[in-house]
Amino acid sequence: MKMLQQATLLEEFRFPGTLFRVRKIPIAQGWRKIYIKWEGNNPTGTQKDRAAYMHVRRAIEQGYDTVTVGTCGNFGASLAYFANLHGMRAVIYVPSRYTNGRVREMRKYNAEIVYVDGSYEDAVERSVLDAMKYGYYDSNPGSVNSRVALESFKAIAYEIVAALGSVPDLVSVPMGNGTTLAGIYMGFREMLDMGISRKLPVMLGATTGLGNQIAETLKRGSEELVPLREDEVRETEYNEPLVSIKAFDGEYALEAIRRSGGLAFEFYDEELLQLAEELRMEGIDPLPASSSSLGAIERYLEFGGYFENAVAVVTGRRF
Numbered sequence: 001m002k003m004l005q006q007a008t009l010l011e012e013f014r015f016p017g018t019l020f021r022v023r024k025i026p027i028a029q030g031w032r033k034i035y036i037k038w039e040g041n042n043p044t045g046t047q048k049d050r051a052a053y054m055h056v057r058r059a060i061e062q063g064y065d066t067v068t069v070g071t072c073g074n075f076g077a078s079l080a081y082f083a084n085l086h087g088m089r090a091v092i093y094v095p096s097r098y099t100n101g102r103v104r105e106m107r108k109y110n111a112e113i114v115y116v117d118g119s120y121e122d123a124v125e126r127s128v129l130d131a132m133k134y135g136y137y138d139s140n141p142g143s144v145n146s147r148v149a150l151e152s153f154k155a156i157a158y159e160i161v162a163a164l165g166s167v168p169d170l171v172s173v174p175m176g177n178g179t180t181l182a183g184i185y186m187g188f189r190e191m192l193d194m195g196i197s198r199k200l201p202v203m204l205g206a207t208t209g210l211g212n213q214i215a216e217t218l219k220r221g222s223e224e225l226v227p228l229r230e231d232e233v234r235e236t237e238y239n240e241p242l243v244s245i246k247a248f249d250g251e252y253a254l255e256a257i258r259r260s261g262g263l264a265f266e267f268y269d270e271e272l273l274q275l276a277e278e279l280r281m282e283g284i285d286p287l288p289a290s291s292s293s294l295g296a297i298e299r300y301l302e303f304g305g306y307f308e309n310a311v312a313v314v315t316g317r318r319f
């Protein structure tokens with residue numbers, strides 16, 4: 001029943017699901033194939049639309065009139081959009097230093113903004129507490145409904161296999177909380193378990209060198225997520241979506257990277273801008289942080305990795 005319900009939800013809103021082959025970048029020429037899974041054509045321009053859509057549908061089915069999330073931008077804009085589309089109230093918690101265009105977009109979709117003094121993690125915590133206090137549907141990572149986002153990203157794996165006809169050797173995903181990467185890997189696992197496919201891809205996590213709990217854990221070779229202090233992390237204009245003091249789905253992402261024989265690679269602003277430029281030559285205009293997935297594939301080759309075909313999930317457009 002649960003699976004049937006989910007399939008129905010996925011069918012009701014069709015995400016554009018664009019997958020195209022990279023042509024201009026030297027490493028992608030010849031026999032080696034690199035594809036971009038482009039999420040920038042989604043309604044608010046990022047993969048978060050997939051999760052927000054499913055959260056709003058569930059909230060309606062469960063009789064809620066208000067949805068909430070803590071956000072730095074993308075997830076909040078998505079949730080506000082789908083809530084507004086379905087006549088629901090959205091209360092979005094934003095760290096007070098964020099007054100960017102994405103916050104204006106949330107207001108455009110009639111969301112109520114609550115500014116929180118502190119980090120992204122503080123905004124999430126406040127949203128979770130208020131969800132309990134006021135009876136809002138909680139869309140936060142790490143909350144009672146956190147499985148929903150993971151489930152929603154499985155569809156990316158299915159769309160990749162549908163477009164290519166098979167599982168690629170390598171899949172590279174930008175990594176903040178680890179939710180997108182973990183969800184995509186779960187999709188590949190599900191297809192393998194159901195006999196739809198015959199292998200799993202190697203998973204690459206693409207993140208920032210200025211503070212991500214999952215990458216730090218891998219570097220230190222720790223079995224469990226290592227705690228990161230706020231003063232060990234530095235947020236910049238371009239790395240913000242990849243920074244994570246507390247990676248809410250970090251355990252799942254770690255498992256996906258380790259079990260698939262994958263790696264995580266770290267990038268800095270200049271590199272992210274350069275990668276975004278490379279992707280502009282391919283005809284898309286991505287958020288620099290989202291371009292890190294292409295960088296991880298390039299880095300993997302430099303480190304002597306081998307693949308015949310790879311997919312870089314480029315999670316959002318430039319705003």
Ligand SMILES: N[C@@H](CCOP(=O)(O)O)C(=O)O
Nearest residue numbers: 175176177178179180241315
């Ligand atoms: N936040 C980034 C990276 C992927 O997000 P995650 O929190 O699911 O790891 C983005 O949206 O591109």
